[in-house]
Amino acid sequence: MERFTIRNCRVVDGTGRPAFNGYVTVLDNRIEYVGTTPPALLGRKIEADGLTITPGFIDMHSHSDLTLFADGRAVSKISQGITLEIVGQCGISGAPLYGHMEDEIGKFFDRHHIIRRPYTGMKDYLREVERHIAVNILALIGHGTLRRGVMGEEDAPATLTQIQTMQEAVDLAMQAGAIGLSTGLIYPPGCYTTTEEIVEVTRPIAKHRGLYFSHLRNEGDALVEAVDEALRIGKEARVGVQLSHHKAMGPHNWGKTRITLDHIDQAIVAGQDVYMDQYPYVASATSLTALLPDWALIGGSEKALERLKNTALLTRIIHETERKESRFGWDRTRIGTVREGQDRGLQGRSLARIAEDWGMPPVKVLIKILQDNEMQVSMIRFGMGEEDLERVFRHPRTLIGTDGGGSAPDGPLSQGNPHPRTYGTFPRVLSKFTRDKHWVSLEEAVHKMTGLAAHRLGLKHRGRIAPGFMADLVVLDPDRIDDVATFENPHQTAQGISQVYVNGSLVWQHNRHTGQMPGRALRYYEER
Numbered sequence: 001m002e003r004f005t006i007r008n009c010r011v012v013d014g015t016g017r018p019a020f021n022g023y024v025t026v027l028d029n030r031i032e033y034v035g036t037t038p039p040a041l042l043g044r045k046i047e048a049d050g051l052t053i054t055p056g057f058i059d060m061h062s063h064s065d066l067t068l069f070a071d072g073r074a075v076s077k078i079s080q081g082i083t084l085e086i087v088g089q090c091g092i093s094g095a096p097l098y099g100h101m102e103d104e105i106g107k108f109f110d111r112h113h114i115i116r117r118p119y120t121g122m123k124d125y126l127r128e129v130e131r132h133i134a135v136n137i138l139a140l141i142g143h144g145t146l147r148r149g150v151m152g153e154e155d156a157p158a159t160l161t162q163i164q165t166m167q168e169a170v171d172l173a174m175q176a177g178a179i180g181l182s183t184g185l186i187y188p189p190g191c192y193t194t195t196e197e198i199v200e201v202t203r204p205i206a207k208h209r210g211l212y213f214s215h216l217r218n219e220g221d222a223l224v225e226a227v228d229e230a231l232r233i234g235k236e237a238r239v240g241v242q243l244s245h246h247k248a249m250g251p252h253n254w255g256k257t258r259i260t261l262d263h264i265d266q267a268i269v270a271g272q273d274v275y276m277d278q279y280p281y282v283a284s285a286t287s288l289t290a291l292l293p294d295w296a297l298i299g300g301s302e303k304a305l306e307r308l309k310n311t312a313l314l315t316r317i318i319h320e321t322e323r324k325e326s327r328f329g330w331d332r333t334r335i336g337t338v339r340e341g342q343d344r345g346l347q348g349r350s351l352a353r354i355a356e357d358w359g360m361p362p363v364k365v366l367i368k369i370l371q372d373n374e375m376q377v378s379m380i381r382f383g384m385g386e387e388d389l390e391r392v393f394r395h396p397r398t399l400i401g402t403d404g405g406g407s408a409p410d411g412p413l414s415q416g417n418p419h420p421r422t423y424g425t426f427p428r429v430l431s432k433f434t435r436d437k438h439w440v441s442l443e444e445a446v447h448k449m450t451g452l453a454a455h456r457l458g459l460k461h462r463g464r465i466a467p468g469f470m471a472d473l474v475v476l477d478p479d480r481i482d483d484v485a486t487f488e489n490p491h492q493t494a495q496g497i498s499q500v501y502v503n504g505s506l507v508w509q510h511n512r513h514t515g516q517m518p519g520r521a522l523r524y525y526e527e528r
């Protein structure tokens with residue numbers, strides 16, 4: 001039994017109530033005591049020198065499903081105070097794997113030169129992933145991963161039998177410990193899926209009190225309709241809805257969050273369980289292929305590349321993309337990470353700038369980059385307005401998520417040009433939104449990141465500093481905290497995070513990972 005007490009700290013306990021000076025005692029992996037007077041049993045003493053102690057941050061939107069196999073330290077997450085990640089977002093998950101998805105996922109392991117972990121179902125995934133991780137995770141079932149496995153890459157509607165197969169798979173994964181289902185309705189195959197089909201496939205999670213996480217069908221011109229669709233899915237399937245990375249994309253759509261938040265409030269008043277999450281940046285990041293029309297992507301990358309070689313189809317693709325993107329602004333889209341062996345000099349530069357250099361229209365630059373990289377290239381888009389960002393952040397149902405996978409300044413995940421949110425999300429909320437702009441108090445900001453998130457997820461023993469709760473803790477300096485990662489130089493850990501504990505073990509100190517791997521894949525049915 002290991003007991004230690006962090007003393008002379010300012011306790012922000014995650015409930016939203018005012019901070020107080022006091023002591024926090026940990027016994028093994030749980031909090032034993034918190035209070036303003038010294039505990040009866042102190043154990044080893046840790047001097048906090050007046051720094052602030054908070055519960056570990058809950059990353060409501062993570063893509064670390066597979067990166068944890070490549071590097072379980074989760075440096076980009078742990079270093080910003082994250083102790084629990086909700087993985088399996090946007091319809092893409094590490095499990096369950098049906099049909100050709102086992103081979104698809106195998107490509108990730110090959111690319112990172114790591115031994116393929118033997119799993120296909122959710123139960124085995126959770127067992128394998130938690131062997132060597134520093135962070136806790138809860139896993140969603142990705143609708144896209146499941147559907148591609150069951151139905152292949154085509155855009156046909158699911159047959160009754162296929163829907164039943166997916167329902168059984170969802171039920172099985174929930175029994176194994178998944179927290180719910182996620183969809184990515186803007187991406188294939190989500191964009192080929194009807195609302196009714198999603199309602200049917202989501203239904204089995206209701207009896208497990210699971211949640212429906214949605215990357216909406218549209219985040220720009222049809223944003224309001226897309227929010228209404230997600231609310232309808234939650235209502236008909238009788239499950240709670242989590243709207244992922246809520247935003248309005250494209251200057252001509254700015255201000256629409258007034259309407260979406262109003263619709264969300266109406267649903268809440270009518271008795272629906274709805275929350276959303278956000279990352280604190282005006283730029284988003286995804287695959288560059290998302291600029292092409294949906295129909296051009298049917299059947300996967302190889303089919304899409306063939307279409308780009310067909311003159312008639314290419315003309316149509318160019319026409320449709322040009323119409324959409326010239327309105328959005330070619331200067332707003334920058335190249336993220338190119339494929340191995342491709343021109344790294346493009347990374348971080350806008351399509352407009354590259355077009356100038358190459359003396360080519362931006363849409364042709366886009367097509368050429370997609371072809372050169374065989375569609376394996378990401379982008380960063382500066383499409384959001386500051387007012388929407390603030391409006392969404394201030395909403396009492398908004399939680400925080402990185403929308404990033406694991407990265408690290410060293411090791412196998414140090415390559416590429418990820419969005420800086422991967423390293424900076426939580427510190428940025430505490431510095432830019434809280435300390436600098438005073439949008440909320442420190443206690444409220446921490447509440448969004450911890451206690452409120454745990455409440456939303458229905459977790460009994462996480463998200464608060466209270467006796468009996470799991471000892472996921474962050475010691476930080478609210479005056480010094482800041483995100484350091486930039487779009488130009490993203491692989492940089494935040495400053496002002498002094499210590500991070502996961503399940504009672506110290507994983508981050510003096511701006512370094514301790515190498516401890518106390519993380520667990522939580523089984524949702526055990527946590528409620």
Ligand SMILES: [Zn+2]
Pocket residue numbers: 089090184215244245
């Ligand atoms: Zn997403």
